[in-house]
Amino acid sequence: MTTNTNAPIGLLTGKVVFITGASRGIGAAAARLFAAEGAAVVLASRGIEALEKLVGEIRADGGVADAVQIDLADRASVRAAVARVEELHGRLDGAFNNGAAIQTAPGPLDTTTDEDIEEQFAVNFRAHWTAMNAEAALMRQGSGGAIVNTSSIGSRRANPALPAYGAMKRALNSITETAAVTWAPHGIRVNGITPGGTATEMIDTWEATTPGVVDRIMASTPLGRMAEPREIAELAAWLLSDRASIVTGAIIPADGGAGA
Template sequence: MTTIHPNNSNATGQLLANKVALITGASRGIGAAAAKLFALEGATVTLVARTESELRKVVDEITAEGGSADYVIADVADAKSIEQAVQTTVERHGRLDIAFNNAGIAIGLSPMIDDKEENFDLIHSVNYKGVWLSMIAEIKAILSTAGSGAIVNNSSVGSFRGNPGLAAYGAAKRAVNSLTETAAIEYGPMGIRVNAVAPGTTMTEMIQRWVSQDPTILKKLNSITPLRRAADPNEVAQAAAWLLSDRASYVTGVVLPVDGGARA
């Protein structure tokens, strides 16, 4: 039996040294935190989102700290748009090694019968179809350039259970788990690992909007979280970085809760 020892050491000790990375939804929240962290850990990072001013701000912050980053404006719900973003990354850097599919949206809390069809379609197109389209483009790029690599999708702890007030959101995130597991099976033999992180309460713009609707919601969420607090976006980014690194070389098909114990 041959034992494979991946080369996860480098001169700097950085987790993602020499990796070419792509991050969707990278202009704010978990995506922006991931972009900064991945660059700090040695990756060359391409940020993808729809708002140029926000992308430019994050890239400027990264480069000011000595990191390597650029951006592409794209809409993950549009196949040609995300394909072009991935291709641009390859053209700029020669290959694609890793990707973090973080882009997603949420609407306000609402009982299912009060949801509007257009909101369901929007959630479906970005949070489910957008991940599917992104993975297709990324897998093709990894196989044709680096030859092997890793992908992490951003799911939610809400994907594991019912979601009162967030029916369409929770269903789309559960679909992401299925895509993650299927891709891990299909492309593991080709050298691509596919995992997901499932954040619990995380201090992003989405949570801030919920708090504006219901000022007591953060206290309620923290009360059912064993660590009794919300996560900082960087804490979710740390989990994604590890899954994308060679240190997780035998981990694939996993949906990792990053939830302060909420699912325990």
């Protein structure tokens, strides 16, 4: 277990940052961290009650935060959430597209259902596609910005346990790189993160359906442990900050060496 005690340094001071999947796990860790680093955060998730509680915590600590409900599988809902950012702040400087859904029935490719493929496409690929286009359109109205997409270590290699999930995350890597090249002239940087095993509710769900997954992940990770959500959020914060001003089109592992 790590003890991450990094003190805030104002890494995102003055920036407006939109975060999807913000009610739990990596997204919630990012919400707290980005606000502590000076960003005004707009938090999006399907679970509005959890979001409003998190907004209250951030405001109580002196931060600026608002909540907007989103259904990542609904393109209109995604666009409306980004439009809400414009209503609140008139601009967008950074976006952390973090929503994800684990494949509902882990198992081999030949047992993967049409429903699994469709859900993974909607949530882990099309939602990012829709969000990125809406975010970039708003950023182009200003002086640019930065987008970070959460992918997965499972996108970098064969993924026999979660074939639909891995396939859509690999597709996400491709559009991340393409977006970086396409929008660079507009001052918009686009990068991806590929976390390995991270101690989130999603991993808990996978462990419940496939006991022993956590032990296998830790055994295959050179650092010998799961990542904490805050550690993934730290990388996203840096990529969204001006400290990463030359970094775009990168797909950066955050996996404790598991992909080395």
